Amino acid sequence: MAATEFHNHDLDPSQDPLWHRIEAFDFNALDETLPFAQRLARENGWTPDHAARVVEEYKRFCYLAINAGHAVVPPDQIDQAWRLHLCYSQDYWDIFCAKVLSADLHHNPIRYRDTEEADRHRDAYAATMKSYESLSGERPPPDIWPIAELLFADTDSMRRVNAKNYLILRRPPRGLLWVAQIALILATLYCLLQAAFATAVLFGAGAVALAIFRDTTDNEWLAKPFRDGDDDGTGSGGGGMRGI
Numbered sequence: 001m002a003a004t005e006f007h008n009h010d011l012d013p014s015q016d017p018l019w020h021r022i023e024a025f026d027f028n029a030l031d032e033t034l035p036f037a038q039r040l041a042r043e044n045g046w047t048p049d050h051a052a053r054v055v056e057e058y059k060r061f062c063y064l065a066i067n068a069g070h071a072v073v074p075p076d077q078i079d080q081a082w083r084l085h086l087c088y089s090q091d092y093w094d095i096f097c098a099k100v101l102s103a104d105l106h107h108n109p110i111r112y113r114d115t116e117e118a119d120r121h122r123d124a125y126a127a128t129m130k131s132y133e134s135l136s137g138e139r140p141p142p143d144i145w146p147i148a149e150l151l152f153a154d155t156d157s158m159r160r161v162n163a164k165n166y167l168i169l170r171r172p173p174r175g176l177l178w179v180a181q182i183a184l185i186l187a188t189l190y191c192l193l194q195a196a197f198a199t200a201v202l203f204g205a206g207a208v209a210l211a212i213f214r215d216t217t218d219n220e221w222l223a224k225p226f227r228d229g230d231d232d233g234t235g236s237g238g239g240g241m242r243g244i
Helices: 017-024 036-044 048-067 076-087 089-101 115-136 174-193 197-214
Strands: none
Touching: 017 048, 017 089, 036 048, 036 076, 048 076, 048 089, 048 115, 076 089, 174 197
């Protein structure tokens, strides 16, 4: 959560010098050996194009932090960009905050074990998305700004891992597990009818194992939220019609 709160103004970002400064700031100039967006992509397993979009959304978030009029909360991907930017501490404080934002923008991680604080965090995230839409004239891109129910659903399961040492597989959705379990049950019944008892035991054990595994996963069939605009709802991550 951004700790700094400012008074809201009836702004047109396209006419705001603050937005012009933020928009012109070149993050890739922070490190000539490994540009900011490339480092962000490498550390998160993103494509270069997606990392560049996250950087642009981080700029919008910083603008909201100054002008939203309330505490703002970033989604996880923007938070990764923010944390990386903080690693360039001298540039972050002496140039970006002092000269670009003209304000200190502090990063305060949430204590998820504090139920009241977690609730305030969710409410602030919803308010941040609403302010984004108000200032930009469009909804934030859902692949970077997921709805609160998705963003805060798995906070206890988030981990940093070394992909060289671990094989990372996405849990299948529960609907697919139901289909597989039914198929195994049918296969078990067929084997029993054919008196293939050993094979029936194997299929039956697989069905039981799938049932246990299905109860441990929360993955659902998720539909991508619709986004208004001229891009058939897919979203481009580009600038809004009012400037951000």
